[in-house]
Amino acid sequence: MISDRLKEVILKELELKEYDLKDETVASEVPGWDSLNHINIILAIEKAYGIKFKGLEILKAKNIGDLQKLIDSKNPL
Amino acid sequence: MPQAIDFQKLLTLLTYDKHDPLLFGSSLFLFFFMFVLIVQRLFSNQKALRIYSLLFFSLFFYYKAAGIYLLLLVFSSGFNFYFGKLIYTRKTAFQKKIIFIIALLVNLGLLGYFKYTNFFLQILSDLKLGTIEPLQIFLPIGISFFTFKALSYVIEIYLEMIEPVKSFRDFSLFIFFFPNVLMGPIDRASAFLPQIEEDNPITKEDVGRAIFLISCGLIKKYAIADYISLNFNERVLDYPLRFTGVENLIAVYGAALQGYCDFSGYTDMALGVGLLLGYKLMDNFNRPFKAISVADYWRRWHLSLSTWLLGYVFKPLQISLRSLRKIGTAIAIFVTFFAVGLWHGPNWTFIFFGVLHSFYLIFGMFTQSIRKTITDKLKITGTKFHHFIKWFFTFHLLVLTAILFHSPSLQYAINMVQQIFTYFHPEVFPQFVQAYTTVFILIVFGYLVHFLPASVEEKAQNLVIKMPIVFQALLLMVVIWIVVQFKSAAMMPFIYFKF
Numbered sequence: 001m002i003s004d005r006l007k008e009v010i011l012k013e014l015e016l017k018e019y020d021l022k023d024e025t026v027a028s029e030v031p032g033w034d035s036l037n038h039i040n041i042i043l044a045i046e047k048a049y050g051i052k053f054k055g056l057e058i059l060k061a062k063n064i065g066d067l068q069k070l071i072d073s074k075n076p077l
Numbered sequence: 078m079p080q081a082i083d084f085q086k087l088l089t090l091l092t093y094d095k096h097d098p099l100l101f102g103s104s105l106f107l108f109f110f111m112f113v114l115i116v117q118r119l120f121s122n123q124k125a126l127r128i129y130s131l132l133f134f135s136l137f138f139y140y141k142a143a144g145i146y147l148l149l150l151v152f153s154s155g156f157n158f159y160f161g162k163l164i165y166t167r168k169t170a171f172q173k174k175i176i177f178i179i180a181l182l183v184n185l186g187l188l189g190y191f192k193y194t195n196f197f198l199q200i201l202s203d204l205k206l207g208t209i210e211p212l213q214i215f216l217p218i219g220i221s222f223f224t225f226k227a228l229s230y231v232i233e234i235y236l237e238m239i240e241p242v243k244s245f246r247d248f249s250l251f252i253f254f255f256p257n258v259l260m261g262p263i264d265r266a267s268a269f270l271p272q273i274e275e276d277n278p279i280t281k282e283d284v285g286r287a288i289f290l291i292s293c294g295l296i297k298k299y300a301i302a303d304y305i306s307l308n309f310n311e312r313v314l315d316y317p318l319r320f321t322g323v324e325n326l327i328a329v330y331g332a333a334l335q336g337y338c339d340f341s342g343y344t345d346m347a348l349g350v351g352l353l354l355g356y357k358l359m360d361n362f363n364r365p366f367k368a369i370s371v372a373d374y375w376r377r378w379h380l381s382l383s384t385w386l387l388g389y390v391f392k393p394l395q396i397s398l399r400s401l402r403k404i405g406t407a408i409a410i411f412v413t414f415f416a417v418g419l420w421h422g423p424n425w426t427f428i429f430f431g432v433l434h435s436f437y438l439i440f441g442m443f444t445q446s447i448r449k450t451i452t453d454k455l456k457i458t459g460t461k462f463h464h465f466i467k468w469f470f471t472f473h474l475l476v477l478t479a480i481l482f483h484s485p486s487l488q489y490a491i492n493m494v495q496q497i498f499t500y501f502h503p504e505v506f507p508q509f510v511q512a513y514t515t516v517f518i519l520i521v522f523g524y525l526v527h528f529l530p531a532s533v534e535e536k537a538q539n540l541v542i543k544m545p546i547v548f549q550a551l552l553l554m555v556v557i558w559i560v561v562q563f564k565s566a567a568m569m570p571f572i573y574f575k576f
Contacts, residue, residue, distance in 0.1 A: 034372075035387060035391065035392070035395075036372075036406060036442060038392070038395070039395050039396065039399045039402075039405070039406060042396070042399060043399055043402070055393060055397045056170075056236075058396050059236055059392060059396065060236050060237050062238070
């Protein structure tokens with residue numbers, strides 16, 4: 001389940017008003033989430049949650065559900 | 078009187094000859110492939126025999142192209158199969174990382190040795206850091222393709238995208254598979270290996286699609302690419318100063334089309350041959366000259382390589398340099414496209430080709446907002462005119478890289494550009510059309526078909542799929558007849574063979 005907070009961070013970075021982000025959503029499906037923007041989204045998430053990902057952790061995330069799990073594992077609150 | 082079979086000649090035909098690999102479209106390949114299909118049909122209910130025979134045929138196909146270096150392909154298969162398992166079974170992240178780095182070093186080390194040793198020796202010599210005579214190193218055909226294919230397997234295991242395959246037989250088929258071993262597509266283990274497991278039957282749709290693809294591939298390669306290359310492009314590219322700017326410009330448009338028709342023609346045939354054997358290979362092209370930006374082009378051209386480099390070179394670099402923001406992304410783009418250039422071969426023209434693409438992309442990234450502001454002010458953002466302008470600039474930026482890609486050396490490329498800008502002479506154009514009518518018609522035809530809406534191709538493909546098998550066979554015969562009419566005395570090797 002994708003949290004409202006994560007949705008908000010991603011949609012704000014992509015300048016999207018509304019988009020239904022699900023666990024199985026992959027980056028390429030979301031308008032504007034291209035290979036150049038990818039890093040801005042990662043940086044925005046790190047800043048919003050005050051966490052730091054390892055490179056390999058991000059590469060292993062296949063979809064937004066994986067990204068949510070990764071955030072939860074670093075920030076249990 | 079029936080003629081006795083000349084076994085000596087037959088043996089020669091089946092023996093490795095470096096000048097005579099089994100090219101798609103050659104008559105020997107046709108016989109070879111017919112034989113493969115008959116054997117596959119005979120073993121239709123025995124999966125194991127079908128796979129073993131396909132392994133044997135694939136090894137023979139590679140042997141015909143590379144001789145004893147077939148052993149390198151076998152080594153690549155064994156090594157990566159074993160190291161894939163090793164990465165997966167290690168307990169700690171550190172151990173996995175070490176094994177993964179060893180796998181990378183061995184794969185890239187072999188590729189580097191066979192492909193780039195003499196290039197680096199030449200650089201050392203040019204920089205006066207020592208003079209070492211070039212080594213006698215044979216370049217095993219297709220090494221860049223099968224190395225990247227094998228590497229994708231260990232990388233996908235390391236990134237936990239797949240689990241190691243249990244069967245060495247199945248993994249070897251992934252590495253050896255003859256339709257894509259020499260020139261790609263660089264298929265991914267995660268997409269190919271499940272197909273062996275599932276063993277889906279070949280449908281009527283697969284056969285129809287295969288006939289369509291093979292027909293398109295034959296026409297692209299032999300009727301367009303080879304014809305315009307032999308009869309015009311090569312003459313201008315080899316002696317740009319003997320021709321006016323207008324002829325140089327047409328040769329450049331022709332070279333871009335030739336490159337596309339040569340490589341995508343091979344890919345179409347590989348996809349078709351794969352389908353007739355029951356395997357769906359990765360799509361490699363999506364009308365690249367329709368691109369409206371250089372980034373868009375790389376989402377349409379040589380997709381199996383561009384997505385490989387995007388996923389396994391660009392992304393890791395971009396992520397590790399993310400604190401530098403756009404500068405970090407620019408460095409990642411530069412390194413990735415330097416690798417694109419180097420991957421194509423040990424030649425400065427290819428390296429500059431890659432570097433030029435990286436400059437385009439970096440420039441595009443840094444000017445994105447300025448360009449948006451300008452088009453907003455001019456009120457053309459999103460209009461058809463805007464789309465046309467973007468396409469026009471992109472197309473000509475790409476054509477400029479095509480000069481580098483196809484020229485024998487940098488000086489030739491510079492000469493071509495100079496001729497276009499300083500010795501144009503448009504009045505020569507009617508004479509060109511008169512002297513090279515067929516070449517001109519083929520270039521126009523090639524681009525026209527390229528720019529047709531994708532729906533037209535889809536409709537044509539569906540038409541072939543729905544045809545009775547007799548008409549499909551007839552279509553293929555007509556295509557072969559057309560190709561024979563165009564075919565010159567000697568077949569041209571595929572451009573991407575040397576990579």
